Amino acid sequence: MLIDVGQYLFRVDSAPPIVKNNLKLMYGDAITNSSTAPADFTISLKHDSLLRKFLKPQVTFYLGSNSPFKPLPASQSYPVMEWGMNWCIAATDFNRLIVHAAVLVKNNKAIVFPATPGSGKSTLSAYFALSGWKLYSDEMAIIDLDTLQVKPLFRPVCLKNESISLVKQWFPQSIFTGTAKDTQKGDVAHLKINSFAEYKTFSPVNIVAIVFPKYQKDAKTEPYKINKIAGFQKLAANSFNYNILGSTAFNTIQRLVERTQQVEINYNDLSDVDDLLTSEFTL
Amino acid sequence: MNKQKIYSDIESLVFHNEIPTVELKQWENIIHILREVNLLAACYYRLEKEDNLNLLPFFALKHMKSAAIYSSRQSEQVIFESKLLQKILDAESISSLFLKGASYTLRKSKNSKGRVYSDIDLLVAKNDISKAEKALEKHAWCTKKVSEYDNKYYREWSHEIPPMFNIHRGTVLDLHHNILLPISGREVNVELLTKNCQVIDDKYTVLSHAATILHSIVHLIINEDVSNGYRDILDITTLIKENDSPEFWQEITSLSSKLGFNNELYLALSLSQKYASLTIPDNVWLSFEEQKDNSKLNFLLNYVYYFALQPHSPAIQTLRHKVAISIAYILGHLQKMPLKILIPHLLTKSFFSLRDQIFGKHHFDK
Numbered sequence: 001m002l003i004d005v006g007q008y009l010f011r012v013d014s015a016p017p018i019v020k021n022n023l024k025l026m027y028g029d030a031i032t033n034s035s036t037a038p039a040d041f042t043i044s045l046k047h048d049s050l051l052r053k054f055l056k057p058q059v060t061f062y063l064g065s066n067s068p069f070k071p072l073p074a075s076q077s078y079p080v081m082e083w084g085m086n087w088c089i090a091a092t093d094f095n096r097l098i099v100h101a102a103v104l105v106k107n108n109k110a111i112v113f114p115a116t117p118g119s120g121k122s123t124l125s126a127y128f129a130l131s132g133w134k135l136y137s138d139e140m141a142i143i144d145l146d147t148l149q150v151k152p153l154f155r156p157v158c159l160k161n162e163s164i165s166l167v168k169q170w171f172p173q174s175i176f177t178g179t180a181k182d183t184q185k186g187d188v189a190h191l192k193i194n195s196f197a198e199y200k201t202f203s204p205v206n207i208v209a210i211v212f213p214k215y216q217k218d219a220k221t222e223p224y225k226i227n228k229i230a231g232f233q234k235l236a237a238n239s240f241n242y243n244i245l246g247s248t249a250f251n252t253i254q255r256l257v258e259r260t261q262q263v264e265i266n267y268n269d270l271s272d273v274d275d276l277l278t279s280e281f282t283l
Numbered sequence: 284m285n286k287q288k289i290y291s292d293i294e295s296l297v298f299h300n301e302i303p304t305v306e307l308k309q310w311e312n313i314i315h316i317l318r319e320v321n322l323l324a325a326c327y328y329r330l331e332k333e334d335n336l337n338l339l340p341f342f343a344l345k346h347m348k349s350a351a352i353y354s355s356r357q358s359e360q361v362i363f364e365s366k367l368l369q370k371i372l373d374a375e376s377i378s379s380l381f382l383k384g385a386s387y388t389l390r391k392s393k394n395s396k397g398r399v400y401s402d403i404d405l406l407v408a409k410n411d412i413s414k415a416e417k418a419l420e421k422h423a424w425c426t427k428k429v430s431e432y433d434n435k436y437y438r439e440w441s442h443e444i445p446p447m448f449n450i451h452r453g454t455v456l457d458l459h460h461n462i463l464l465p466i467s468g469r470e471v472n473v474e475l476l477t478k479n480c481q482v483i484d485d486k487y488t489v490l491s492h493a494a495t496i497l498h499s500i501v502h503l504i505i506n507e508d509v510s511n512g513y514r515d516i517l518d519i520t521t522l523i524k525e526n527d528s529p530e531f532w533q534e535i536t537s538l539s540s541k542l543g544f545n546n547e548l549y550l551a552l553s554l555s556q557k558y559a560s561l562t563i564p565d566n567v568w569l570s571f572e573e574q575k576d577n578s579k580l581n582f583l584l585n586y587v588y589y590f591a592l593q594p595h596s597p598a599i600q601t602l603r604h605k606v607a608i609s610i611a612y613i614l615g616h617l618q619k620m621p622l623k624i625l626i627p628h629l630l631t632k633s634f635f636s637l638r639d640q641i642f643g644k645h646h647f648d649k
Contacts, residue, residue, distance in 0.1 A: 011311075038311030038342050064319050065595070092318075094352040095345055244356045 002039060004030045006154040006199065007142055008089060011039035015081065016059070019045055022078045022177045022190070026156045030196035041088045045081050047074070063088050076180045079188045082158060086139055090240040096151075097143040097252045098240045103136035103150050104128045106283040109208040110150045112141050114238040120215040123163040127270040129193045130171045134202055140240065145252050148259065149204040156190040164189045207256065208281050210235060212264045213273060221272035223280065224264045231262030289313070290599040297322055297517060298559040300329050302338045312598045314346045320513050320594045323350035324397030354397045361388045364403055364454050367422070369486055372407070375418045379488065380406040380480060382459065382498060386489040387518070390481070394521035398514075402446060402455035406473070409460035416444060416458065423450045432631060440464055462498050463505060464619050471501075471542055479534070492526040493534035500551040501544055504588070507615030509608065512592030519551055520559040532567050549574035553584050554592065587611055 001012040003023065012023065024031060041063055048058045048071045057074035060067045061084035068087050072080050090098055101114040102125040115121045122138055129135035138157040141150050156177075159167055164179055164187060175192040210231060235253050236242050242249040263280075267273045277283060289312050292303035296313070303313065317323045327347035330336050336344060365385055372379045382404040387395035407415045416426070424447045429437070437445045442461035448454065462471050476498070479491035490498060496519060503515040523531075539548040549571045555561040574580055590607035593599065 036308055038308050038314070040346070042311075042315055064315055066319070092346075092349060094349045244353055246356060246359070248352075 002032050002035050003027050004032070004035075004154065004196065005085070006152055008041065008093075009035065009037055009039045010085060010088070011042045013042050013044040013062075015045040016047070016074070016077055019077050019081050023081070025175065025177060026190055026192050027154070028192070028195060030154055030199070041085075041092075043081075043084060043088065045077060045084070061087075072183075076183045076188075078177055078190065079158070079180050079183055079185075082156070082190060085155075089140065093142075094241055094244050096145055097242075097245065097249055099141040099143065099235060100139070100238045100240060101141040102138050103141045103152075105134040105136050105152075105202070105205055106132070106278065108205050109281060109283055110136060110205045111277060111281070112150065112207055112210050113213060114210065114234060115139075116212055116214075116234065116238070119213045120163070121213070122157055122159050123166065124213060124270060124273070126157045126159060126163070126167045126174075126191055126193075127170065128274060129157065130167075130174065131271075131274060133274075135193045136202065136205075143207070143252065143256070144204065145248060147204070148207065148252070148256055150207050151204045152199065152202040154194070154196060154199045156192050159189050159191055161186045167191065207260050209261045209263055209277075210257075211277065212262070214264060214266050215268065216266050217268055219266040219268045221265065221267045221269060221276055223276060224266075226262050226264050228257050228262070232257045234262075286599045286601060289316070290593060293317070293594065293599070294558060296326060297513070298520065300333055300335065302330070302335060307340050307342060310340060310343050312596075314343055316594045316596045316598060318346070318350070319596055321399045321511070322397075322514060322517065323347050324354035324399065325394075325514075325517065326397070327351040328396035350399075351397055354399050357399055358388045358395065360452075360454065361385050361400060361403060364449070364452075364456075365389060365487060368403070368405065368419075368456070371418055371422050372405075372415060375414060377407055377411045377415050377418065379415070380477060381487055381489050382406055382462070383502070386487075386495060387522075389487045390483050390489055392522060393525045394518045398518075402457050404457045404459060406459045406462070406477075408473075412444060412458060412460050416447070419447060419456070419458075424448065424456060425450055427455075442470070462501060469505070469543065469618075475538070475541055491534065492522065493531055493538055496522050496526075497535055497538055497542070497544060497548065500547050503592075504547040504550055505615065505618045507612045507619070509588075509591045509611045509615070510595055512588075513594050516551075516554055516558055516592055520555045520561050523555065523561060527562075529564075532564055536567060536570055545571070546574060546577075546580055549580065550584055550588060554588055557589060583614070587614070 001020065001023070003010045003012065015023070044062045045059050046062060048060055058071035059074050059077050059080055060071045061069055061080050063084070068091065069084070099112065099114060101112045102121045103110055103112050104125065113119065113121050113124060125135060125138040135157070136150055136152040138155060140153065142153060143150050167174060168176065177190045179187050179189040181187050212234060232253055235257065236249070239249060239253070265273055265276065292305060292313060293316055295301035296303060314323070317326060323346055328351060330339065339347070361384070365381060369379070381389055384398060384400040385403045387398060426444065427446045427448055429445045434445060437443065442464050443457050443459040447456045447458060461473060462476065463469050476494050477490060479494065480488050481491060482488055489495065499515060499519050499522070503512060503519070535548070539545050552561070552563050556563060587607045587610045590604045591611040593604060595608065
């Protein structure tokens with residue numbers, strides 16, 4: 001089974017049937033059985049031991065013969081697979097700057113939402129992506145070191161805890177995996193946004209703003225511009241490979257911060273955020 | 284594609300910088316195998332030096348380049364850590380010497396380009412080792428928690444203490460007082476080994492080139508874990524080519540005779556010849572009369588090490604490789620420990636391994 005996630009091609013060597021079914025549900029027409037292109041990663045999800053297959057079963061994620069994480073309960077199989085795929089990208093791709101962030105695009109302009117605590121990044125991703133924005137990524141912004149453009153990834157949105165039922169309530173037609181309970185991030189479910197055919201129409205775009213949303217109950221939706229140094233620090237802190245890229249990352253983030261606006265937004269209603277960003281950045 | 288063809292493509296690329304003429308799709312196996320044996324970055328720099336990167340398909344180039352960026356960051360880190368370590372030990376007047384990977388980087392050996400490290404290896408005198416451990420502890424280096432059994436193994440039988448790591452940066456440090464386990468009965472005369480040691484940048488002490496290579500050879504052959512063997516052979520061949528001179532050959536053969544590693548040197552040179560077509564001077568070959576007639580040694584060469592050191596990847600492994608790896612595992616242990624200690628040691632290890640197979644590897648983790 002080969003999965004084209006846009007910038008990377010994964011070969012799934014082996015995985016439990018439930019994981020394969022979820023992969024088919026999430027990636028659909030991005031899955032093929034053969035390809036003329038070489039795969040970037042060969043991955044698998046395996047049961048740990050014979051006894052463990054039946055008693056408190058656990059699974060381990062592998063890239064080739066290496067397992068980056070400790071085994072986790074089999075009930076979390078699908079999230080483990082998705083997190084493993086994230087790890088493959090973050091741990092091996094140093095050709096671009098990779099920021100832990102959601103990327104949403106409207107009118108060919110990208111807004112990057114770094115994953116600061118309490119930002120509600122994934123809920124925002126899901127809401128925006130199902131309200132007319134293009135989802136370039138829920139988890140990682142892939143930024144070209146020369147052009148500073150952000151490239152699209154074809155991955156589902158990873159929703160946690162209360163957001164799962166919220167999104168299901170807002171968008172009853174949406175396509176979800178089952179919910180994995182009690183993972184290290186709480187309850188987790190994945191949400192499919194586009195078909196691969198739709199995704200194929202996305203191309204790299206310029207970033208216009210770095211937005212740090214902050215969910216606050218009873219807050220009036222208001223933007224605050226933050227200074228460039230704070231913007232730089234927050235971006236650097238959320239980059240997966242800042243330490244490895246060293247001065248290249250420093251220069252890239254500096255150029256990015258100079259070229260874009262950095263805004264903090266307090267909100268309690270996502271549709272207000274949508275309106276605000278659309279008018280502020282003429283999207 | 285058949286396994287032998289994949290392997291021969293890998294060997295030509297790694298040791299001869301020859302870019303395989305294969306369909307794009309076949310690069311998948313090649314890149315994945317190189318990633319597993321940590322040689323992606325080394326291949327990048329070797330091809331770059333010959334100005335041949337442009338002959339690679341984009342798929343291979345992007346993966347090699349990415350690994351090269353990672354390895355160059357690691358080598359900066361090694362230099363940074365070495366500076367701090369040297370300062371800590373200097374302050375306590377403890378003489379130290381950098382071994383293996385760190386020494387390649389500090390003296391900018393050709394094999395250091397693209398090399399990746401799991402740790403930094405430092406040699407100190409045996410009676411300085413606890414002083415060094417305490418000095419390092421004051422500077423945020425902690426001893427890794429190992430099982431009680433492993434701790435006993437390190438402290439009583441080994442030539443090093445359990446690995447230390449820096450609590451801020453996670454860098455791992457192996458502190459040695461010898462290059463072989465005392466229990467092996469082949470403990471090395473450190474004075475002889477370090478006799479011609481050199482000082483780099485007025486700061487860092489490293490072994491002479493000949494002693495560095497001999498150490499790398501001993502570490503490769505007298506070891507139960509041969510999973511980094513392919514990388515080690517590349518180190519050895521690259522270092523020999525870089526230092527090839529009559530004086531060098533004189534020093535390495537004389538040192539290996541004095542330290543009792545002629546068999547290991549013979550094996551490693553023969554392997555270098557097999558993989559990398561390394562040229563070895565006639566007079567050096569002539570000095571191995573005894574080894575050439577030793578059928579056990581030649582069996583090890585042709586049927587054990589030649590296969591066991593090849594990348595451990597299902598894409599190229601045959602039954603022959605698996606058998607060779609198992610023999611190398613037992614031999615590595617046998618060479619390190621006398622049987623009366625080895626048998627209980629292996630029983631203990633296999634008990635834990637069996638236990639982990641049944642309950643899962645991390646079931647008993649604290």
